[in-house]
Amino acid sequence: MNKFYITTPIYYVNDIPHIGHAYTTLSADVIARYWRQKEYEVLFATGVDENAQKTVQAAEAAGKPIVEYTQDMADIWRTTWEKLGISNDCFIRTTSDKHKTAVYEIIKRVQAGGDIYKDSYKGFYCVGCESFIKEADLVDGLCPDHKTEPQWLEEDNFFFKLSKYQQQLLDHIESHPDFIQPISRRHEVLSFIKQGLQDFSVSRSTQQWGIPWPDEPGQVVYVWFDALTNYLTATGFPEEDFTKFWPADLHLIGKDISKFHCIYWPAMLMSAGLPLPKQIFAHGFFTIDGQKISKSLGNAVDPLTMMSKYGIDTLRYYLFSEIPFGEDGEFNHQRFQTVYTTDLADDLGNLVQRVAVLISKHLDGVIGELPGPTIKVDPYDQAIQELKLSTALKGVWQEIRNLNVYLQENKPWEKVSTDKVEFERIVRQTVANLLLIADLLKPFLPDSSQKISATFADGKIHPEVGLLFPKK
Ligand code: MSP
Numbered sequence: 001m002n003k004f005y006i007t008t009p010i011y012y013v014n015d016i017p018h019i020g021h022a023y024t025t026l027s028a029d030v031i032a033r034y035w036r037q038k039e040y041e042v043l044f045a046t047g048v049d050e051n052a053q054k055t056v057q058a059a060e061a062a063g064k065p066i067v068e069y070t071q072d073m074a075d076i077w078r079t080t081w082e083k084l085g086i087s088n089d090c091f092i093r094t095t096s097d098k099h100k101t102a103v104y105e106i107i108k109r110v111q112a113g114g115d116i117y118k119d120s121y122k123g124f125y126c127v128g129c130e131s132f133i134k135e136a137d138l139v140d141g142l143c144p145d146h147k148t149e150p151q152w153l154e155e156d157n158f159f160f161k162l163s164k165y166q167q168q169l170l171d172h173i174e175s176h177p178d179f180i181q182p183i184s185r186r187h188e189v190l191s192f193i194k195q196g197l198q199d200f201s202v203s204r205s206t207q208q209w210g211i212p213w214p215d216e217p218g219q220v221v222y223v224w225f226d227a228l229t230n231y232l233t234a235t236g237f238p239e240e241d242f243t244k245f246w247p248a249d250l251h252l253i254g255k256d257i258s259k260f261h262c263i264y265w266p267a268m269l270m271s272a273g274l275p276l277p278k279q280i281f282a283h284g285f286f287t288i289d290g291q292k293i294s295k296s297l298g299n300a301v302d303p304l305t306m307m308s309k310y311g312i313d314t315l316r317y318y319l320f321s322e323i324p325f326g327e328d329g330e331f332n333h334q335r336f337q338t339v340y341t342t343d344l345a346d347d348l349g350n351l352v353q354r355v356a357v358l359i360s361k362h363l364d365g366v367i368g369e370l371p372g373p374t375i376k377v378d379p380y381d382q383a384i385q386e387l388k389l390s391t392a393l394k395g396v397w398q399e400i401r402n403l404n405v406y407l408q409e410n411k412p413w414e415k416v417s418t419d420k421v422e423f424e425r426i427v428r429q430t431v432a433n434l435l436l437i438a439d440l441l442k443p444f445l446p447d448s449s450q451k452i453s454a455t456f457a458d459g460k461i462h463p464e465v466g467l468l469f470p471k472k
Contacts, residue, residue: 003043004035005245009253010047010092010230013073014058017080018300019331020254020286020293023319027283027389028252029086030320033443034384036087043245045234046081047092048074049227051210051220053127066209070095083304085312085446092230100211102233103226107214109272115161121201124150130223132201145256157201158213160225165267166197172266178279180262181387182326185255185282189262197263228265231277248277255282281387284328301331313445314340314469320444321397325389340469344448347400349469352452354407355430356461362416362423365461370428373436375399380440389444396440403433431456 008028011021025046032044050070059069070093078091092099110116123132128146132153143150170193173179173186180186203219204210210220231251235242253261258280266276288299306315318336321343323329359367383392412426438452448468455465 002038002040003245004032004040004250005043005235005248006032006035006045006250006252007231007234007248008046009257010049010094010227011077012052012054013048013050013070013077014052014054015295016073016076017303018293019288019303019306020300022080022084022303022315023286023323024252024254024283025081025086025088026084026316026319027325029088030316030389030443031250031252031384031387032087033446037439037442042089043234044088045090045092045231046086046088047090047230047234048077048094049223049230050074050093050095051226052130052223053204053207053209054130056207056209057127067095080304084307090234092233094211094226094230096233099226099230099233102237103211103221103229104214105238106229106232106268106272107221109274110160110268113271113273115164115271116158116202117161118156119159119201120154120156121159122154123152125153126150153206155201155205157205157222158203158216158219159199160202160268160271162197162199162264162267165270166193168270169193169197169263169266172276173262179276180258181279181281184326185258185262189258192259193263197267200264224260224264225268228260228268231265232274247275249279251277251280253280253282255284258282281326283326284323286323286329286331288331289333290330306336310336310340310472311447311469313448314344316444317344317393320389321393323390325387337472340472343397345469345471347397347404348448349467351400351404351407352434352455352468355427355434356455356463358412358427359431360461360463363427365463367431367456367459367461368424368428370432370435371425373432374429375433375436375440377436377440384443393444396437396444399433399437399440403430403437406430 006028008024011017028044028046032042036042055070056066059066062069074093081088124135124138126133126143126146126148128143128148133143133150137144138150141149170190173190180189202222202225203213204222205219207220210223211226213219213221231248232242232246235245237246251261261280269276287293288301291297291299293300303315318339322335322339359365380392380395383395407430410426412423415423415426434452435456438449442449451465451468455462
């Protein structure tokens, strides 16, 4: 059986999920559903990244013991995905024993390769990035991404010989054009590597929260070294059958974390003698009504609120049709409502309703034998497989619009009394195409797809299914 292993980043638990996180998880969900529909055996992994310094700060701010805090937050993340109907197959917690076992195994392998050494480190650490930051990269003494002052740290740590893998990484990226996508990210990563890679510290001593470094009291595993390994944890690593799903087919990430995924992670795997993921795809970031999503602006849209107002499919439709996957985009409330009315309620909802009513009224609700659909699916498949999600979805919408035009031009309602045979031919062709459209929409709009199929199930009309997108 063909297999497909897809991952999302594991999210920090210092905050609750907002629409930016939901975007990554929903896109992984679309792709996972697509491959399941193609009868691939899919492993879709997501989870939470708990062993960060920001977790310690957030627990303190919440006035909760850290174990209780992480438990509560992990529950919030897990149930948010459940409520949004995400079809993940597992949910990794980095505080779990299973994950710790995977981390210890990778450390053992990297150590055995001679790639870990002890050294002291002095530098600025940004808790927002959970990473050391070069003095030259500070802007007015602040981290350019988080606009916060980094901490000055002096520590004795374990280091990973990243520099040793510079050439091997370049060779791999250059000989595998699809390894890092989209192309803009690939260029960025290549130029970063060409500037010269420095070893990075993989343990921390100023912090106690985290996975204890094996046989070294006082040191914990650096959170990124720990977190990246989650992609192996989900496969059961180091159990023998982890190779059933490893190497991953696709790591989906946001562009903010491409350095960790496209440089650190492959080097760690090379050192551990493990195969590299087949592809890392970094999507863009989006703003809300023109502004960056930020806690202080209080503009972080809650995906659950959007779902309860408009239904999950509206959110899915908006995110994947309006924002070209891989590019930066904009979440605009006004546009969101417009899209609901024009694309969803008018183009699709009305179409299904019109055809169902015609058949109920003039054929006693009996659909009759269907012809083959007249829609080509190759461009759709190609677009999804190239991760051009908006191209694929917009292509389906073009077919929906074509079908509306077909009805408008052929006016079956006028033919009921003059040419019943032609009337039947037109409505049956429309139903046949609508059912194929429902199939194509299944990964993107699972609820609506199901409703369309249910409306025309078993050769008759089912008015009890109700309207797809009722007018607001
Ligand atoms: N814990 C790390 C990832 C470790 S993976 C081994 C982390 N977590 S995070 O909670 O900060 O999530 C970052 C991810 O959330 C981004 O890479 C992106 O997928 C998503 N997004 C957060 N804000 C976003 C936007 N404004 N727009 C689009 N995606 C956004 O980094």
